[in-house]
Amino acid sequence: MRIIAISVDPPETNRELCRAQGYTFPFLSDTNAAVIRRYGLAHENAGPGGSVISRPAEFLLDATGTVRWVNLTDSFTVRARPEDVLKLVDTLKLATPPANPGAPTGAVAVPPGS
Amino acid sequence: MKRRWNIQIWLGFLIVLAAPVTYVAIFIRYPVTRDFPWATLLIFALGLALIARGLVRARREPALYRGRIAAPVIMTLGIAILAFFSYNIFIVTRQLPASKGAPQVGQKAPDFTLPDKDGNQVSLSSLLGSGTNSALLIFYRGYW
Numbered sequence: 001m002r003i004i005a006i007s008v009d010p011p012e013t014n015r016e017l018c019r020a021q022g023y024t025f026p027f028l029s030d031t032n033a034a035v036i037r038r039y040g041l042a043h044e045n046a047g048p049g050g051s052v053i054s055r056p057a058e059f060l061l062d063a064t065g066t067v068r069w070v071n072l073t074d075s076f077t078v079r080a081r082p083e084d085v086l087k088l089v090d091t092l093k094l095a096t097p098p099a100n101p102g103a104p105t106g107a108v109a110v111p112p113g114s
Numbered sequence: 115m116k117r118r119w120n121i122q123i124w125l126g127f128l129i130v131l132a133a134p135v136t137y138v139a140i141f142i143r144y145p146v147t148r149d150f151p152w153a154t155l156l157i158f159a160l161g162l163a164l165i166a167r168g169l170v171r172a173r174r175e176p177a178l179y180r181g182r183i184a185a186p187v188i189m190t191l192g193i194a195i196l197a198f199f200s201y202n203i204f205i206v207t208r209q210l211p212a213s214k215g216a217p218q219v220g221q222k223a224p225d226f227t228l229p230d231k232d233g234n235q236v237s238l239s240s241l242l243g244s245g246t247n248s249a250l251l252i253f254y255r256g257y258w
Contacts, residue, residue, distance in 0.1 A: 002241045002249040006228065007256035014231040017257060026236055028228035035226040040215035041253050048258050055210045059223060059251040065242050067217045075207040076255060077142070078149045085250060094248035 001095050006030050008053050030054070041072075060088060068092050120172050120181035123188050126164030130192040133157040134199050151203055158196050165189050223251065 003025035009017075014027035030036050036054040047053035058080045060069040069088055071080045089095050137154040141147035147154070169185035176182055217223050227237040242249060 002247045003252065004238070004241055004249055005252045005254060007254050009256040009258065011229055011231050011233050013257055018231055026230050026241065028230055028236060030226075030228055035224075035228060036253065038224050038226070039217060039253065040213045043211055043255075047256070053255050053258075054253040055213065056255060057213065057216065057253040059217065059249075061223050061242070061249045061251060063242060063245045063248050065223050065225070065238065067219050067221050067223055068248075070216065070219060072213045072216060074210065076210060077203070077207045079145075081145050089248075089250075 001089065002026075004028065006035060006054065008033055008036065008047060008051070058085070060085070060092065060094060062092070062094055068094065117176075117180045118178060120168045120179045120185065122164045122168030122171065123181050123185050124168075126161045126166075126168060127188045127192060129157060129161030129164060130195055131161075133161060134195065137199070154199070158192075158199070162189070162192050162196070165192055 005023075005025065005027045007014075007027075007029070008031055009027075009029060010031055011029050014029060017023065018027055033042055033052045033054070036042050036052070039057070041054045041057050042052050043055040044052050046055075056073050056076050056079055058071040059067055062068050069092065073079060133154050136157065137147075137151055141151060141153050165185065165188055168179075168181055169189055171179045172181040172185045223238065225238045227235050230236045238249070238251075241247065
């Protein structure tokens with residue numbers, strides 16, 4: 001399971017944020033919002049100086065890159081809660097890599113948080 | 115006879131002021147008190163109730179308590195602060211554009227390549243590791 005964060009912030013801001021918060025997962029910089037637009041998440045005139053930023057959104061992807069769950073919040077103070085996402089990862093059996101096609105999914109016990 | 119200082123008005127006003135301050139300082143950090151700000155609304159209610167009691171006291175016993183003029187002013191101010199807070203929390207935060215064309219469940223997430231915090235180009239497909247990793251993709255507003 002990979003966690004990937006994306007915003008319009010430049011790498012320097014992300015480096016500072018990761019250092020301050022101790023985040024170890026990849027923080028990617030979409031400074032011209034090209035990917036944000038491609039994902040239909042552009043929030044025009046919401047950034048500094050009327051720039052475009054991303055509206056908050058979370059996607060759970062399986063190993064083939066297919067969207068299995070998406071959360072497009074109505075309010076930017078309301079985000080997906082970590083415990084709910086972990087539950088979904090269990091329900092959708094996303095923590096288990098499909099190493100053995102044909103084998104029943106979820107047959108391997110995976111410790112939580114892996 | 116010297117009239118008493120109507121402390122409920124001022125205590126209530128202090129509590130009303132504390133409501134948005136504690137929301138920004140404390141309650142915004144926890145989803146339980148952020149997603150719906152019940153704790154902050156309770157603090158507002160407590161403060162406004164105290165001001166209201168002070169207001170009633172000043173009107174009923176004007177010979178005993180001060181604040182006949184201050185109480186309505188403070189009450190109006192308190193309600194205005196609550197209105198401003200509610201407008202920001204319930205309306206401004208919801209002014210998000212519709213996410214037209216966002217990938218839906220069952221669709222393939224478009225691949226992309228972006229620089230990470232060290233400037234290295236990273237692609238979604240490489241992070242998925244040709245079918246070995248699932249992923250949680252988080253788009254956020256950024257710290258600018």
